[in-house]
Amino acid sequence: MSRRAEHDVRDLVERARAGEARAVARLISLVEDASPLLREVMAALAPHTxxxxxxxxxxxxxxxxxxxxxxxxxxxxxxxxxxxxxxxxxxxxxxxxxxxxxxxxxxxxxxxxxxxxxxxxxxxxxxxxxxxxxxxxxxxxxxxxxxxxxxxxxxxxxxxxxxxxxxxxxxxxxxxxxxxxxxxxxxxxxxxxxxxxxxxxxxxxxxxxxxxxxxxxxxxxxxxxxxxxxxxxxxxxxxxxxxxxxxxxxxxxxxxxxGELERRRTRRARGEIEAIAVTALREKWGDVHGRSELDTLAAAVAAGDADPYGAADELLAAFTD
Amino acid sequence: MSRRAEHDVRDLVERARAGEARAVARLISLVEDASPLLREVMAALAPHTxxxxxxxxxxxxxxxxxxxxxxxxxxxxxxxxxxxxxxxxxxxxxxxxxxxxxxxxxxxxxxxxxxxxxxxxxxxxxxxxxxxxxxxxxxxxxxxxxxxxxxxxxxxxxxxxxxxxxxxxxxxxxxxxxxxxxxxxxxxxxxxxxxxxxxxxxxxxxxxxxxxxxxxxxxxxxxxxxxxxxxxxxxxxxxxxxxxxxxxxxxxxxxxxxGELERRRTRRARGEIEAIAVTALREKWGDVHGRSELDTLAAAVAAGDADPYGAADELLAAFTD
Missing domain, CATH: 3.40.50.300 (P-loop containing nucleotide triphosphate hydrolases)
Structure with a gap:
């Protein structure tokens, strides 16, 4: 990330914390757009939640x-x-x-x-x-x-x-x-x-x-x-x-x-971490070895030439190689 | 899998293909129960779909x-x-x-x-x-x-x-x-x-x-x-x-x-392979290093001590180590 972008994120987070509606709206737009800046936004917000x-x-x-x-x-x-x-x-x-x-x-x-x-x-x-x-x-x-x-x-x-x-x-x-x-x-x-x-x-x-x-x-x-x-x-x-x-x-x-509040929030965080990790993996799966390994496997399963479990094994193996 | 279980699965698949309602019902129950036998069931069914x-x-x-x-x-x-x-x-x-x-x-x-x-x-x-x-x-x-x-x-x-x-x-x-x-x-x-x-x-x-x-x-x-x-x-x-x-x-x-049929079915297979692979990963995530790495990370995120992106990185790193 550029130092400019970094500065912008910090500034935005500060203004949102101060209650500025436009900054809040902008941050939620970053979420909606799945912005690459979110990583830093969430790190900056974490202590204040x-x-x-x-x-x-x-x-x-x-x-x-x-x-x-x-x-x-x-x-x-x-x-x-x-x-x-x-x-x-x-x-x-x-x-x-x-x-x-x-x-x-x-x-x-x-x-x-x-x-x-x-x-x-x-x-x-x-x-x-x-x-x-x-x-x-x-x-x-x-x-x-x-x-x-x-x-x-x-x-x-x-x-x-x-x-x-x-x-x-x-x-x-x-x-x-x-x-x-x-x-x-x-x-x-x-x-x-x-x-x-x-x-x-x-x-x-x-x-x-x-x-x-x-x-x-x-x-x-x-x-x-x-x-x-x-x-x-x-x-x-x-x-x-x-x-x-x-x-x-x-x-x-x-x-x-x-103690139920902590339990529920931990469960929520668990789902969130999983979702982020899975999203990161899916992005990789769509583009392994310079082509979409997943698409090739999916076509084979659709045609009856492979079963989904074998295909999932191949996908995981391709990723962890 | 035992040879007995292997034989049972083959028998079940054959009977389902022959149109025996009880065998069909039993196979769907295996799906519903997320049976470990499913891997072999799906491999046996694939050519006939x-x-x-x-x-x-x-x-x-x-x-x-x-x-x-x-x-x-x-x-x-x-x-x-x-x-x-x-x-x-x-x-x-x-x-x-x-x-x-x-x-x-x-x-x-x-x-x-x-x-x-x-x-x-x-x-x-x-x-x-x-x-x-x-x-x-x-x-x-x-x-x-x-x-x-x-x-x-x-x-x-x-x-x-x-x-x-x-x-x-x-x-x-x-x-x-x-x-x-x-x-x-x-x-x-x-x-x-x-x-x-x-x-x-x-x-x-x-x-x-x-x-x-x-x-x-x-x-x-x-x-x-x-x-x-x-x-x-x-x-x-x-x-x-x-x-x-x-x-x-x-x-x-x-x-x-x-050609839309093939496209739709490939898309469906893609989702299915992803779901199986993600399920396999989630099972591993729940039990990395003999304890639940994910639960520890989730508690830290819920407490504001970590952000979800950093936690997801740690989760993926723990898995691919």
Whole structure:
């Protein structure tokens, strides 16, 4: 790296730490673009991370994820918290651009200096979500956010993957979104630290809460001590959102005191290191011996001339030679 | 491997190739269990693969994926095809078992020897869907299936990932499932080779088709020559399903003649080889120098004492030493 680039990175990191929104945005763009400068950026950020509570927000389309995120930001700001919002769109690798940009989302908070809002596409990244999201979180964390809300955009996203990246996972449900079996099929009943029944002014909200309560009672507790609360909200009006904020803080305190926070963050770091290492390997595999060894092997497997295990052996041997 | 195990694998593969359903089921169980025997199974199957058309079926919950799959099987059987159905559930890594087993799904075809139906959970696999699905497909392919329908179960699954594994991707929509932007958010508008508007007897079906048509017209063609058709069906009654079967055959012929089939299959094999190689590496990473090097590095990154890039470097260095 040139000394100029090195200076630029340090300057950018300093300005982001001082809370300058443009510097934060630029650093997340470096993550999104998989910039070669990231190596130095992450090294510079590392000592300044670990303060933010990362909250993953999941739920089926239509439950009101965006509205709830918006209402949560309002309530967290009232409580004096600095808030980051990361909207991740892992579902559309072929699109030329995010359908919902930063500007049309969350206009309520566009002028608030205590809120960073950022949409990020993970398409095009070799390592996908596992690679890019933790690095974007690290930027927002070092920039002084107290709480970072991670919301996935679109259908078909990996809810479970987001849960793996968060300290606290909040699962949203709403009446009229399908019966209990639908919810269970979604696999979201086992990942929640907090359950929110949104649109609680509609018919069926109490039934959703009852169904949820009996299903959670059947599930064996994941972490022993923490019993996931179920909260009713009307995100549109803000009703119940103060209770959500209280429960988020409660969960954060429990995480810290139980040692679970460290365990979850170590697990997250583990995934991140693996993703970076695998990405580095994949780049090499695409270009071994001056041609793509992997493409040659893949063509042989596709033609039935080789089996995938033998091909994987050859690939690993070519790399470690 | 013992000579006994070796003999068992050969016997199993022979019986699966002869069309014995129990042998097919047993081989897919080996895939699901990530059995050490798989290496030899895949080597034995490799020469007998490449005949089946793999059809991925995607769509939001509620559009009628299961009913459509069922109706397609009926129609394909009428056309004399041998059919495999692989229902993949990537969304619930924590559950103790699939909610919808083979027995409750597709009861219409339970006694038909020309149909293999199999649910498969990819949870617990280090390589996930990318690792297990191609191997299960190879089993069904070698067992003589002409068409294999791959359906994802539940919400939150990786629609795009399934599309990457299929020769032909069929996207299901239905009236009343949200507006055009919802569909576009789903990222499914760019992955379809075939679009099916199901529940076409309901209000709004023509509107869905019109919206779809204008959105597809805006999109630039991915493959040049193939123009994805839009077909209206009522899967419940079978209406329109014959046309779907015709279009699937047409797409298969186009894939073969255009060279796109080979390209897609090579891409699929590439992903599969990578997933196997990465899984092998991850297993090693978890146990380098008699302890978990990766866990130590992850704890350092979580504590802010190391950055993920440096940690990834150390991991790779420890492995290639």
């Amino acid at each position: 670990g303060n933010a509570q990362v909250v993953g927000i999941t739920g089926s389309p239509g439950v009101g994820k965006s509205t709830s995120t918006n209402a949560l930001v309002t309530q967290l700001r009232r409580a004096g918290k600095r808030v980051g919002v990361l909207a991740v769109d892992p579902s559309s690798p072929f699109s030329g651009g995010a359908l919902l940009g930063d500007r049309v989302r969350m206009q309520d908070h566009a002028l608030d200096a205590g809120v960073y809002i950022r949409s990020m596409a993970s398409r095009g990244h070799l390592g996908g979500l596992a690679w890019s999201t933790p690095q974007a979180l690290r930027v927002l964390d070092a920039a002084g956010c107290d709480v970072i809300l991670v919301e996935t955009v679109g259908v078909g996203q990996s809810e479970v993957e987001i849960a793996g990246l968060a300290d606290t996972t909040m699962v949203l449900l709403a009446p009229g979104m399908g019966d209990g079996i639908q919810a269970a099929k979604a696999g979201i009943l086992e990942i929640g630290d907090l359950y929110v029944v949104n649109k609680a002014d509609r018919d069926g909200a109490d039934q959703v809460r009852r169904d949820l309560r009996s299903m959670l009672a059947l599930a064996t507790g994941r972490d022993g001590a923490w019993k996931p609360p179920i909260i009713k909200t009307v995100a549109q009006t803000g009703e119940g959102v103060d209770e959500v904020v209280d429960k988020l803080a409660e969960h954060h305190a429990w995480l810290a005191s139980s | 490449g005949n089946a058309q793999v059809v991925g079926i995607t769509g939001s919950p509620g559009v009628g994926k299961s009913t459509s799959t069922n109706a397609l099987v009926t129609q394909l059987r009428r056309a004399g095809k041998r059919v495999g159905v692989l229902a993949v559930d990537p969304s619930s890594p924590f559950s103790g078992g699939a909610l919808l087993g083979d027995r409750v799904r597709m009861q219409d075809h339970a006694l038909d020897a020309g149909v293999y139906i199999r649910s498969m959970a990819s949870r617990g696999h280090l390589g996930g869907l990318a690792w297990s699905t191609p191997q299960a497909l190879r089993v069904l392919d070698a067992a003589g299936c002409d068409v294999i329908l791959v359906e994802t179960v539940g919400v939150g699954q990786s629609e795009v990932e399934i599309a990457g594994l299929a020769d032909t991707t069929m996207v299901l929509l239905a009236p009343g499932m949200g507006d055009g932007i919802q569909a576009a958010k789903a990222g499914i508008l760019e992955i379809g080779d075939l679009y099916v508007v199901n529940k076409a007897d309901r209000d709004g079906a023509d509107q869905v088709r019109r919206d779809l048509r204008s959105m597809l017209a805006l999109a630039t063609g991915r493959d040049g020559a193939w123009k994805p058709p839009i077909i209206k069906t009522v899967a419940q009654t079978g209406e329109g399903v014959d046309e779907v079967v015709d279009k699937l055959a047409e797409h298969h012929a186009w894939l073969a003649s255009s």
